[in-house]
Amino acid sequence: MSSRTTAAHIVEADHFRQLAAGIDDHEAVRALWRSERSWRLVVLRRLLDAFAARDDATGPLPSLDKAWDLLSEADRTDHAATEEILARPTVGLWAAHTLRRVTRGDTASPPLWVDVGYLHSSAAAAAIRAGLDFTITVAVTHGTVVLPTVGAATLPGTTETAVVRSVSGQVTITGGATSVRVGSSEPGWHPPVLAEVTADGVRLAIELLDRDPYRDLRRPSAPLPLTARQIERWRADLAQAWEILVAEQRGRALSIAAGLRTVAPVPAKEQHRPLSASGAEAFGGVLLSEPDDPAQLAMSLVHETQHHKLGALLHLLDLVEEDRSRRFYAPWRDDPRPLGGLLQGAYAFCGIIDFWRMHRLRATGGAAALAHFEFALWRQQTLAVVRTLARSGQLTPCGEEFLARLHEQLAATQDDPVPEPEQTAAQRMAADHRAMWRAHNVRLAVDSDLALTAAWQSGERPPATVLDACGPELTVVAEPEIGWLDTRAVLTRHRLAPMVTPPARVRGATEADHALIAGNLDAARAGYLADLVREPASAHAWIGYALAADGPERDLLLRQPELVMAVARRHRQRPFDPERLLAWLTAGMPETMLREPEPRGWRVA
Incomplete structure (x- = not known):
């Protein structure tokens, strides 16, 4: 079989700029399809050569x-x-x-x-x-x-x-x-499950994969046949999602139509915790859980299309010269991420921000409140990530230009007004996830950890050398099964946009979390303190307490919770007094500790 082409693929300057902006780039997506065809044939050729042996x-x-x-x-x-x-x-x-x-x-x-x-x-x-x-x-x-x-x-x-x-x-x-x-x-016999929708002259045609063994990005899988009701629901949601996208973001809709070919449905997940995934090996295909509503589906299509585009671009251009020994904070993940993953996420969330930025202007009621919250949360989180990428020192010249255009796009959103309740909630949830991530993943050097714990157990003051040296000595460990770092954000979403059928429970949520999100701070603090007496090493309870508290202990827990966790993980004495530990640490802490910028990533322990 002939490849029918001998020309090398290049990235046109206009296409590069269009892809970096992420809007009105459907012509660039068509070009990426051509390069992905060549990539696919190269892999196939390598596979056939390997089979021969x-x-x-x-x-x-x-x-x-x-x-x-x-x-x-x-x-x-x-x-x-x-x-x-x-x-x-x-x-x-x-x-x-x-x-x-x-x-x-x-x-x-x-x-x-x-x-x-x-x-x-x-x-x-x-x-x-x-x-x-x-x-x-x-x-x-x-x-x-x-x-x-x-x-x-x-x-x-x-x-x-x-x-x-x-x-x-x-x-x-x-x-x-x-x-x-x-x-x-x-x-x-089972014919393909097709879904074709058109809105204002823009057509999307996909296949819903329910039997193909290679439809799941994670591993070959057994068939999971869709029922007639599920097929009807998917087609109806897709039609409404497509109307939203064409009406609000026609340029992005054109890009999705140019790139998307298959959707592999998986069963519905917990409300406000959708599953969506794509991969560089599967250009044009996404894995999606049944959505809560059409707006969530529209957002997921934007999200995964962004991943497709950047994955295909990275088959042609190097944007990152990565130091694999270092990891970074990504607000959409529980685990420390390499820089390449950080760039992928930033690009995807720039699309999500743009979606919510427009959708909140047309949504009403709780849907509008939720859209304002999502927009405010992700523009704050993603801007911080883009700044981390910029100072990483690991971008190629093409990567720097690409990131500069992302930054321009994000900067244009920063002055957009958001109602005060949703803006405040977004800031609180951004602080929550970042602190939870640090509490689980960031570690002091072993000698600092032991010295700090020994001082606490002997009643001495916190060692100044440990506090002063804390920043440079930090490392991260990966805890891929942490789970539920987004619990309070999910509760916030439920409060902003109540579902017709509310969930029986939100996984990971405690009574103190419910009190916090309802605004009952006294009950929340009491609940978190009770949780900590039972389990001193509960990062969830420590950070929840910080969100309900005020004063220096709040700053300590939200900015450098690894200090508290170092002692709490080794604590063996009973009864345990969480507030005494906070007072002990904050009394000996120099003000400069809470103003330290995030390092250029952390070394992997």
Whole structure:
């Protein structure tokens, strides 16, 4: 199969500027599709070369040459259809996943040939669309044969392979004693789940993936068939979300339409905690949980499209020269992030900020209050991240120019007025997440940690050397399973925009949290103190107490909670008095400690 091009890909200056601004860049997105096609073919070529050295590559399936020959013949007959299949996000995920298996010598289940068999299934799909007569054996995964863009067949029993046969336009899939006709109304045949919406002349056409084993960005997955009700809900939400996007952000809608091809739905998550994901290996595909409402879905489409664009741009340009030994604070994550991840997040959230900036002007009631809050929260958090990126010293010249344009975009939002209640809530939740992140992830040097704890236990004053040296000695550790750093922000969202069906509970929330968000500060402080007496090392309770308190202890906990946590984690004496520990630390703390700027990232412990 020919690549049909020999030209090297370049990033046009206009396209670079459009992508950095993130608006009205649909022509640049089309150019990225062309470069992503080349990237996909390079990965596929590497994969085929790697297969050649593996005797177990195809198992009971036909040789790779046979699958490749069928794909090539289909390409010569119907190039557009073959291109559509190869451009599928699932093909990118499959190729990258399988290449990793081959290069790492992965012998885990399933056998390698099961993954390799996706090439045979893709070749069969291309040949069906080209109208060819052929016969080829393909892999059956989780009782299903998936033919990308054509559909899927379910086969009962434990058969591992099936035969796809096409004769004069009649296609059957036979596994064991069962045969399913492609395109029929038989129970075993499942056509693609398509969703097509149009608003003011702008069309979006996607496939909802529920059976393809490579639809999940995280790992190959078993089918999760959508019910008729779920399909109806997704189509209805998508239609309303598309109306919002076209009406409020037509330029971004055009970019989404130019780039998005598939959505892999997963079950609804907790309210105000949606799951969305995309990956550089799957340009044009996103994984989304069923949204709370169409506005949330619209925001998620903007968010993941931003990731797609930057991921594809990074296949062409280096924006970061990363020091992998250092990590940074990202307000949208629980764990310390490398600089490249920080840039990805900043770019994605610039799109989110722009979405909420416009949507709040059309929303009403609780939806408007929530939109104001989201806009205020993320413009504050993202501006801080952009400033961290700027002083990191790890950007290439292209990266510096890209970031400068992001900064311009963010700076233009800083004077936009936000109602006082939502602005105050946003500032409080920004401080909450940052302090919670530090409390969990930031560590003193071991000798400082031990010296501080020993002084507390012996009743001595905090060592001045520890406090003075705290900043330079900080490191971070990754705690990927922290969870629920956003709990009080979720409670805030519920209070601003009550749901028709309120949740039975918000995971991670305590009675003290409910009191805090309701404005009952005395009850909140008492609740957090009681929690700390039971569990002195509860970062959640320490930071909650800070949000309900005032004075130097508030500043200490919100800006450098790692000092309190160093002692609390090692505390063994009972009863424990949280307020006495705060008073002890703040009495010996120089004022300069609470004014120290964040370092240029932290060294990984």
